[in-house]
Amino acid sequence: MTKRRGLGRGLSALIPVQENVENGNMENELQHISLDQIKPNPNQPRQKIDEKGLEELMESIKTHGLIQPIIVRPKNDKSYEIIAGERRWQACKKLNMDRVPVIIRKYNDLEASAAALIENIQREDLNAVEEANAYKQLMDSYGLTQEELSNRVGKSRSFIANMIRLLTLPPEIREMLAEGVISAGHARALVALEDSETQIKFTLKIIKQQLSVRKTEEMVRKYIEGKGKERQKKQTDQECLIWERELAERLGKTVKIKNNSKGSGKLIIEYNNRTELIRLINKLKIS
Numbered sequence: 001m002t003k004r005r006g007l008g009r010g011l012s013a014l015i016p017v018q019e020n021v022e023n024g025n026m027e028n029e030l031q032h033i034s035l036d037q038i039k040p041n042p043n044q045p046r047q048k049i050d051e052k053g054l055e056e057l058m059e060s061i062k063t064h065g066l067i068q069p070i071i072v073r074p075k076n077d078k079s080y081e082i083i084a085g086e087r088r089w090q091a092c093k094k095l096n097m098d099r100v101p102v103i104i105r106k107y108n109d110l111e112a113s114a115a116a117l118i119e120n121i122q123r124e125d126l127n128a129v130e131e132a133n134a135y136k137q138l139m140d141s142y143g144l145t146q147e148e149l150s151n152r153v154g155k156s157r158s159f160i161a162n163m164i165r166l167l168t169l170p171p172e173i174r175e176m177l178a179e180g181v182i183s184a185g186h187a188r189a190l191v192a193l194e195d196s197e198t199q200i201k202f203t204l205k206i207i208k209q210q211l212s213v214r215k216t217e218e219m220v221r222k223y224i225e226g227k228g229k230e231r232q233k234k235q236t237d238q239e240c241l242i243w244e245r246e247l248a249e250r251l252g253k254t255v256k257i258k259n260n261s262k263g264s265g266k267l268i269i270e271y272n273n274r275t276e277l278i279r280l281i282n283k284l285k286i287s
Contacts (some may be wrong), residue, residue: 006248013240016139022081027268029103029104030101031102032099032102033096033102034098034099035089035092035093035100037079037080039075039079039080039081040081040090041083041112041116043112043141043156045117045120045130045131045133045134046190057088057091058094058095060073061088061097066097068085068086068088069102069103070082070084070085070088070089070101070102072085072103072104072105073105073106073107074104080104081112082116083105083107083112083119084115084116084119087125088100094226096242110141110142110152113137114152116136117131117134117135117153118153118154120134121153121155126128127179128166128178128179128184128187129174129177129178131163135149135153135160135163136167138153146160146164154171157197162206165188166184166187166188166191168191169190169191169196169199170196171191176203176207182207183213185216186203186211186213186216186284189213189216189220190202190203193220193224194227198223202216202219202223212250236259240257240259243257244256244257247269251269251280253269253270253271253280254270255267257267
């Protein structure tokens with residue numbers, strides 16, 4: 001149901017990296033450090049870990065070793081914080097490994113947060129809600145505009161804007177989106193609806209009828225068009241009531257305005273005899 005959303009560029013192409021010499025080692029060179037020195041990233045965008053996938057990763061590491069090193073950055077207390085590779089770190093911890101291969105990079109907080117997000121997007125490890133939350137957190141924490149963030153993570157500004165809009169959906173729908181019950185395409189269509197009650201109603205219909213994204217978009221479009229026509233009709237009816245009262249006061253007779261769906265209609269002025277008709281015509285002439 002969902003399409004691959006991987007990036008076409010690596011982390012180094014998106015986030016500038018400086019080479020630095022520290023303790024005789026070049027930054028970006030492969031090193032082996034104690035697993036106890038490594039700490040998780042508190043701003044890790046992925047909130048849920050697939051336990052089955054983690055077990056498969058552990059089996060792979062047991063058989064082949066840790067082929068891809070963990071990317072870390074040095075902290076002031078001589079520990080290292082994970083930038084990319086938290087699943088690999090967790091698997092190594094469960095396997096009680098002593099030392100692991102790492103690449104050390106001198107990222108600041110913004111660069112580290114952006115890199116963690118990019119790595120998860122490239123691996124498709126994030127559900128749509130986690131990804132949207134990560135974009136919003138980066139913007140809020142570092143005062144980034146959508147344009148600045150798009151340059152950081154290699155996504156278009158419109159894509160980021162559409163993702164962040166998903167966070168306006170009710171909690172029930174966000175949970176279903178996170179669990180994969182509906183897709184991001186379904187959710188984007190639901191955002192266009194004006195109230196949470198209608199959004200939830202349509203979500204249940206999507207699930208029950210197993211609607212495609214295209215069918216969902218069509219259903220939402222027709223509903224919005226219908227509501228627009230309904231609002232226009234109510235506005236026209238209100239205007240007609242005002243005009244009927246004004247004309248009735250002016251002419252001293254009952255007046256009715258009848259509209260049809262095409263915008264045309266009839267103006268009806270009641271009278272009882274020819275004398276009243278002539279009087280009405282004269283009043284209309286004077287007006």
